[in-house]
Amino acid sequence: MESLQNAFAWMTWTMPVAIFFTCIVLMLVGMTIWQIKSPSVERKGWLPIPTTRGDRLFIGLLGAAYFNLAWAGLTDVHQGFAAGIAFVLLVMVMRWG
Structure with missing residues (x-):
């Protein structure tokens, strides 16, 4: 587990950064579901x-x-x-x- 933490130690994981990446992931998941339900x-x-x-x-x-x-x-x-x-x-x- 410590090696995993060291792998991401270069990044400053603040709340705004976490919110940003969470929003990107949610957009991708939402677009995937939308594409499955209704192909573009x-x-x-x-x-x-x-x-x-x-x-x-x-x-x-x-x-x-x-x-x-x-x-x-x-x-x-x-x-x-x-x-x-x-x-x-x-x-x-x-x-x-």
Whole structure:
């Protein structure tokens, strides 16, 4: 058990980090269940390629990650604002992307 703890010692496991990873896992589980219950069909939104729900989730998560990294590197404003904006962008990509 101690070797397992040492393997993750480099990571600062705070409550916000735990919440973040829990949300990602819950999104993936939810998308998996949704795909099993109702298989997605490719569609063309405002993204330049036809996408499925999973594609849009992946693109939205990547966009949110890059947005948060840019926010952290370019501004001194609280990161919570970036997380809120990134969530709205993720919802927009999922809905209309």
